[in-house]
Amino acid sequence: MTTFLRKRIVSSAIPLVVVVLGVFILARLTGNPVDLYLPLSATAEQRAAFSAEHGFDQPILVQLWDYLGQVVQLDFGESLRTGQPAAEMVLEAFPATLQLAAVTMLIAIVGAVLIGSLAAYRPNSLADRTSSFLSMTAASIPDFWFAIMGVLVFGVSLGILPTSGVTGGPEVWVLPIATLLIRPFGVLVQVVRGSMVAALSAPYVKVARGKGASEKRVVFGHALRNATMPVLTVAGDLTIGLVNGAVVVETIFGWPGIGKLMIDSILQRDFAVLQAAVLLTAVTIFLLNILIDVCYALLDARVRQAVPA
Amino acid sequence: MLSSVPTRRRTRALTALLAAALLPASACAVANSDGAGDAGAADGSTLRIVLAQEPPTLEPCESSLTSTGVVVRSNISEPLIERDPTTGELDPLLATGWRQTSPTTWTFDIRSGVRFHSGAPFTAEDAAFSIDRAVNSDLACNVDGYVFEDEKLGVEATSPTSLTVTTVEPDPILPLRLSFVEIVPRGTSTEAKVREPVGTGPYAIAGWQTGVSITLHRNENYWGEQPAFPVVRYVWRSESSVRAAMIAKGEADLSTGLDPEDATEENSIAYPNNETTALRLDGTQAPLDDIRVRKAIGLVIDRQAIARTLFDGLGEPAAQLVPDGVVGYNPALQAQAPDHEAARALIEQARADGVPLDREITLVARNDQFPRVAETAEALQYQLAQLGLNVRILMTDTAAHLQYQLRPFPENVGPVALLIMHGNQAGDAAFTTSQYLVSDGPQSTFGTPELDARIDDAERLSGQARQDAFAAVLADQNETVAQYAYLAHMRGLLGIGDSVEYEPNPATGDELRLAAVRPAKGQGR
Numbered sequence A: 001m002t003t004f005l006r007k008r009i010v011s012s013a014i015p016l017v018v019v020v021l022g023v024f025i026l027a028r029l030t031g032n033p034v035d036l037y038l039p040l041s042a043t044a045e046q047r048a049a050f051s052a053e054h055g056f057d058q059p060i061l062v063q064l065w066d067y068l069g070q071v072v073q074l075d076f077g078e079s080l081r082t083g084q085p086a087a088e089m090v091l092e093a094f095p096a097t098l099q100l101a102a103v104t105m106l107i108a109i110v111g112a113v114l115i116g117s118l119a120a121y122r123p124n125s126l127a128d129r130t131s132s133f134l135s136m137t138a139a140s141i142p143d144f145w146f147a148i149m150g151v152l153v154f155g156v157s158l159g160i161l162p163t164s165g166v167t168g169g170p171e172v173w174v175l176p177i178a179t180l181l182i183r184p185f186g187v188l189v190q191v192v193r194g195s196m197v198a199a200l201s202a203p204y205v206k207v208a209r210g211k212g213a214s215e216k217r218v219v220f221g222h223a224l225r226n227a228t229m230p231v232l233t234v235a236g237d238l239t240i241g242l243v244n245g246a247v248v249v250e251t252i253f254g255w256p257g258i259g260k261l262m263i264d265s266i267l268q269r270d271f272a273v274l275q276a277a278v279l280l281t282a283v284t285i286f287l288l289n290i291l292i293d294v295c296y297a298l299l300d301a302r303v304r305q306a307v308p309a
Numbered sequence B: 001m002l003s004s005v006p007t008r009r010r011t012r013a014l015t016a017l018l019a020a021a022l023l024p025a026s027a028c029a030v031a032n033s034d035g036a037g038d039a040g041a042a043d044g045s046t047l048r049i050v051l052a053q054e055p056p057t058l059e060p061c062e063s064s065l066t067s068t069g070v071v072v073r074s075n076i077s078e079p080l081i082e083r084d085p086t087t088g089e090l091d092p093l094l095a096t097g098w099r100q101t102s103p104t105t106w107t108f109d110i111r112s113g114v115r116f117h118s119g120a121p122f123t124a125e126d127a128a129f130s131i132d133r134a135v136n137s138d139l140a141c142n143v144d145g146y147v148f149e150d151e152k153l154g155v156e157a158t159s160p161t162s163l164t165v166t167t168v169e170p171d172p173i174l175p176l177r178l179s180f181v182e183i184v185p186r187g188t189s190t191e192a193k194v195r196e197p198v199g200t201g202p203y204a205i206a207g208w209q210t211g212v213s214i215t216l217h218r219n220e221n222y223w224g225e226q227p228a229f230p231v232v233r234y235v236w237r238s239e240s241s242v243r244a245a246m247i248a249k250g251e252a253d254l255s256t257g258l259d260p261e262d263a264t265e266e267n268s269i270a271y272p273n274n275e276t277t278a279l280r281l282d283g284t285q286a287p288l289d290d291i292r293v294r295k296a297i298g299l300v301i302d303r304q305a306i307a308r309t310l311f312d313g314l315g316e317p318a319a320q321l322v323p324d325g326v327v328g329y330n331p332a333l334q335a336q337a338p339d340h341e342a343a344r345a346l347i348e349q350a351r352a353d354g355v356p357l358d359r360e361i362t363l364v365a366r367n368d369q370f371p372r373v374a375e376t377a378e379a380l381q382y383q384l385a386q387l388g389l390n391v392r393i394l395m396t397d398t399a400a401h402l403q404y405q406l407r408p409f410p411e412n413v414g415p416v417a418l419l420i421m422h423g424n425q426a427g428d429a430a431f432t433t434s435q436y437l438v439s440d441g442p443q444s445t446f447g448t449p450e451l452d453a454r455i456d457d458a459e460r461l462s463g464q465a466r467q468d469a470f471a472a473v474l475a476d477q478n479e480t481v482a483q484y485a486y487l488a489h490m491r492g493l494l495g496i497g498d499s500v501e502y503e504p505n506p507a508t509g510d511e512l513r514l515a516a517v518r519p520a521k522g523q524g525r
Helices: A002-029 A044-053 A060-072 A086-121 A126-140 A143-157 A171-200 A203-210 A215-243 A247-253 A258-267 A271-299 A301-306 B004-022 B066-072 B124-136 B142-148 B174-178 B240-249 B291-300 B303-310 B340-352 B373-385 B398-405 B430-437 B449-459 B463-481
Strands: B046-051 B081-083 B090-092 B095-102 B105-110 B153-159 B162-167 B203-209 B213-218 B231-236 B268-281 B315-317 B361-366 B391-396 B416-423 B484-496
Touching: A002 A060, A002 A271, A086 A126, A086 A171, A086 A215, A086 A247, A086 A258, A086 A271, A126 A171, A143 A171, A143 A247, A143 B240, A171 A215, A171 A247, A203 A215, A215 A271, A247 A258, A258 A271, A271 A301, B046 B066, B046 B240, B081 B174, B090 B095, B105 B124, B105 B174, B124 B142, B124 B153, B124 B162, B162 B174, B240 B484, B268 B291, B291 B340, B291 B373, B291 B463, B291 B484, B303 B315, B303 B373, B303 B484, B361 B373, B361 B398, B373 B391, B373 B416, B391 B398, B398 B416, B416 B430, B430 B449, B430 B463, B449 B463
Parallel strands: B046 B231, B361 B391, B361 B416
Antiparallel strands: B081 B090, B095 B105, B105 B162, B153 B162, B203 B213, B213 B231, B268 B416, B268 B484, B315 B484
């Protein structure tokens, strides 16, 4: 298991480094942000001083070397836009996104396992057809449309939920979570149903039934365990997408998360904040990937054995 | 069966891992429960305003940035003099009077009995410090560039209640320029900009929850009349439809910048916002270097149709860069209906002289510049194509648009028609001409020595002579330079709920004076 883990860490670290370097270089290719931050009357000397102060006058590789040197010392620089430390801004925003992602995926996975299993238990039954139709619809609805309609219907017309914001009781979570949930939930129900249909028709399920195991144990004890792998793959992918920033939800509902922060940093060429945000999300995704790999290995001995010592 | 024990152990480990992955965030709650929504409950004592974006800073010397100024100006900090946005008159604020004591010197009488939020008294020394900090320091304040260009000022507090400001050249509109300098106490950093300033205004900053809200409390020791609301809370939503929904639901009392499709008669008021849209034609590149081509573009644009349909009537077709109410506005310049025949005649003359009319022109516009900007760019592309011009549209973000907008302009990009939206919030055409019309203006691609000289002369004048001189400059620009093909003087939409009364003015988008907002009649507090 240790060898497996070591191999996975090395192979997952490569994309992490590529992403961090790529964002650093691509951001600088968009040009010097001097126009955004200096007054219209800025003299050539002021422009040069601004560039020198932030290192924008250096060759890109020198800038990269300086940046890496600072990162090693956990110095992520200051925001050009607000003057605040970039690390502080990012660490303030990230929990907001993590909360949304965690709650959304928890509900999506539990809900999808229950409904997907129920649908697969009797294929082509009314329950199966209904859940398939609804989950496909859910997976196809554009989130921005769903969010705006949610605001108009539940926020304004019915008046039972706040339109947006993070201040308040559990009700402030409902629309953002529902918007984030709809696609992962739809996709996961489809995946659970598909793999459960295959698992429930497998010979070992017949054997378990033949041995007199209860239906609950057959479905959740035998079939579901074997149907978990594809579900884990897709759920992991969806979780990573959410951790990367739920930009639409954060923008519409005024949720101060990392996705909105990243978009604003890109638009304002606020390199220090962008880099800190990308680094933090890349590290989180790296850890999530390791976690998903460990889950694979725990679930399936073949995965562990496939990695030579 | 034999494998069931290790499998169960694995399952438990898996469950624990999943829980560890999914629940770390539960301890660090973002959402908290202290009322109804980010802006607070409709208790009548809190004025709730939803902005389009969070201010990057509340630094007073950055208050010419819309997102900062709308919160700071005349609310948290105050200038010496205030310009009435409707009449254009200058009103005393922290200065009680002012006069030109020599051609290059202005003397200001400083109000006594005023205190900063910190309790420190306000004197002429603070005024001198603030002007020096904003204009002469290395802070690179935006107000410096917007209002003073490269002008340096000599500032001296001759007594606690008297201030003199000297300029290198005579400046007849110095008091107007100083109305943009917000006063901060001595001791405010001159090394770095401050995010949460201290001022003398009717409101003081009580809290800033990053990403969520800014709360102001009424300054109970304010020197002037107390504003109606004890508490003001700003929140921000970038979606116009959400801002409109917050007004409709009663979660906010005022909202800046609604899009036409979200506005109704019940939830909004339209107001002229001093912004003018136009195409800036780069006169250094063929075929736009030919004045006949530039004039033909001005003639063929159907600004009436654009204003009526794409702007939903929230724009008045324009024939100059400044709207009515700005010193220098020329009432004789009125937008005409498109004249295809005259435009084609000019184009044919240019073609006969060998102007390369088939060279691709890039029409650069910025996303979110104004509602339906992409459709406007497409309409312009179509109308210019009717002249046989080859136009490509380039939509950019703000940073990329600025590269086209400000000197030094990008090189090797061919002829550019830049869609601009110019806001003259200062109320004097000098702020437009120095940026957009003089040959080497930061936002001007070219000009003529003759027009530069006329602008220079106009800047030295005051009163009616100044009005007439700038009006002549604007007419001359259209006749002899034609750098701009105008679209419309725009109107903004302010979202307003039933609970408050407020009359928007041309400066509302940049400076929303809280003292002017009152509870609606019948709303107790």
